[in-house]
Structure formats: C-alpha cells, structure tokens
Amino acid sequence: MSPDAPLGRGPRVRAAVLAAAIDELSTHGYAGFTVDNVAQRAGVHKTTVYRRWPNRDDLITDALADSVATEIPIPDTGSIDEDLRELARSLVTWISSPPGRAVIAVMLPTAAGQPRPPDPTRHVFRDRIRRALPVVARAVERGELAPDTDPAELIKTLVAPIYLRVLITGEPVGDKTADAAAALALTAARAGLFGRST
Incomplete structure (x- = not known):
C-alpha cells in the first residue's frame, strides 16, 4: 500500500485519528478542538471520525486514554x-x-x-x-x-x-x-x- 493510499477503517485509521486528536489538543486546546481539524490532520473524512466517535468529547477521552496507556x-x-x-x-x-x-x-x-x-x-x-x-x-x-x-x-x-x-x-x-x-x-x-x- 502506498503512503498516499486511504487509511480505511481498521486499526491504522483509529491510530491516525487518535494521534491527530492529541496534536489538535496540543495546538488549539480543548476550547479550539474541532473534529474537522482532526479529520484533516488524520487524512480522513470527518464522517469516518463520527462513525467511531459520535461527538468530540468521546474522541478526546479515547485519545487521552490511548496516549496515557501507550506512554x-x-x-x-x-x-x-x-x-x-x-x-x-x-x-x-x-x-x-x-x-x-x-x-x-x-x-x-x-x-x-x-x-x-x-x-x-x-x-x-x-x-x-x-x-x-x-x-x-x-x-x-x-x-x-x-x-x-x-x-x-x-x-x-x-x-x-x-x-x-x-x-x-x-x-x-x-x-x-x-x-x-x-x-x-x-x-x-x-x-x-x-x-x-x-
């Protein structure tokens, strides 16, 4: 698969979105956090994000949990x-x-x-x-x-x-x-x- 190929729906897209969510928090904080920006950072459509995380707080919570568990x-x-x-x-x-x-x-x-x-x-x-x-x-x-x-x-x-x-x-x-x-x-x-x- 080429580096520019779509991420799809598996573990790679989840990891990309969670990493993008942490980057978005680092850059804009909680108040400026948007799902649109996360989707753009991750290279996916925002509907892909909403399919897994119905709202931004669910996404933030999952991203924080993943970061803490990994690091x-x-x-x-x-x-x-x-x-x-x-x-x-x-x-x-x-x-x-x-x-x-x-x-x-x-x-x-x-x-x-x-x-x-x-x-x-x-x-x-x-x-x-x-x-x-x-x-x-x-x-x-x-x-x-x-x-x-x-x-x-x-x-x-x-x-x-x-x-x-x-x-x-x-x-x-x-x-x-x-x-x-x-x-x-x-x-x-x-x-x-x-x-x-x-």
Missing part, C-alpha cells in the same frame, strides 16, 4: 523499588512531552465562559491508577510490602508530588522528581501508612 507502561521488574521508579519516570517523561502537555491542558481549570473539559477525562487517570495496582499486589506477594497495603493509596502517593509540581506550582519535573516521589511512596508504604485498616 506510561506498567512495569514488572520483580522489584517494587524499580517498579515504582520506572512508573514515576514514565509519568514524568510523558507529562513533559507534547501529548502529555496536551492532556494536562485539558485537565486544567478553564477561564470563566470557556467550554469545560468532559468529566470522562478524569476516568482516564482513575483507570491508569487501577491498571497500576498489580505493581503493588505483586510486591505484596513477594513479601516486599505488608499484606494489608492499600495499592490505590500507594499509587496516588507516588503520582501526587509530580502532579503538584506540574499543575499547582509550575515547577519543572525530571528523573530526580520521579525518583524522590518513588522513594517517598515506598518509605510511607513500608512504614505502614497505607494499611487498609488505618
């Missing part, structure tokens, strides 16, 4: 120390990239009178926390963490310092930030602060 893989190194460090570093790398900045821009509060991002975008982040829970469960099975460790609380504590700097204080983030967040979460877990009964 922040769930590690399984056999060590909770390494798993948390890799998870935090992947988050920092992604959050500093154009797709990550686009996602964060959607999540930020909008000015008065501007369109509000769809609530389902928040589910993207809740789903990512849910998908990371096995990292903690495996550590419990290996005896690295106490059996009553609450996986969700540990993962939230891991990502919180990173999002604080990006969303609240506007500080730069890097590997040092990621490593400190991982060490903080692990220290708290080993101190029993995430016990389900506490």
Whole structure:
C-alpha cells in the first residue's frame, strides 16, 4: 500500500485519528478542538471520525486514554523499588512531552465562559491508577510490602508530588522528581501508612 493510499477503517485509521486528536489538543486546546481539524490532520473524512466517535468529547477521552496507556507502561521488574521508579519516570517523561502537555491542558481549570473539559477525562487517570495496582499486589506477594497495603493509596502517593509540581506550582519535573516521589511512596508504604485498616 502506498503512503498516499486511504487509511480505511481498521486499526491504522483509529491510530491516525487518535494521534491527530492529541496534536489538535496540543495546538488549539480543548476550547479550539474541532473534529474537522482532526479529520484533516488524520487524512480522513470527518464522517469516518463520527462513525467511531459520535461527538468530540468521546474522541478526546479515547485519545487521552490511548496516549496515557501507550506512554506510561506498567512495569514488572520483580522489584517494587524499580517498579515504582520506572512508573514515576514514565509519568514524568510523558507529562513533559507534547501529548502529555496536551492532556494536562485539558485537565486544567478553564477561564470563566470557556467550554469545560468532559468529566470522562478524569476516568482516564482513575483507570491508569487501577491498571497500576498489580505493581503493588505483586510486591505484596513477594513479601516486599505488608499484606494489608492499600495499592490505590500507594499509587496516588507516588503520582501526587509530580502532579503538584506540574499543575499547582509550575515547577519543572525530571528523573530526580520521579525518583524522590518513588522513594517517598515506598518509605510511607513500608512504614505502614497505607494499611487498609488505618
């Protein structure tokens, strides 16, 4: 198939449209996001987009979920120390990239009178926390963490310092930030602060 051939309806068109949606968010933000522009960027007709995503919020939510899932893989190194460090570093790398900045821009509060991002975008982040829970469960099975460790609380504590700097204080983030967040979460877990009964 030549590079100029139509994308069709399969996985290639889905990937092209989702990538174009992230590019559109990066360029125009949520308020300026249009399906027409996404279709043009992806090289498809807008009816192709609407066939899969009935409205722009469905498309945005799917694009965000795809970006997060692709760029922040769930590690399984056999060590909770390494798993948390890799998870935090992947988050920092992604959050500093154009797709990550686009996602964060959607999540930020909008000015008065501007369109509000769809609530389902928040589910993207809740789903990512849910998908990371096995990292903690495996550590419990290996005896690295106490059996009553609450996986969700540990993962939230891991990502919180990173999002604080990006969303609240506007500080730069890097590997040092990621490593400190991982060490903080692990220290708290080993101190029993995430016990389900506490």
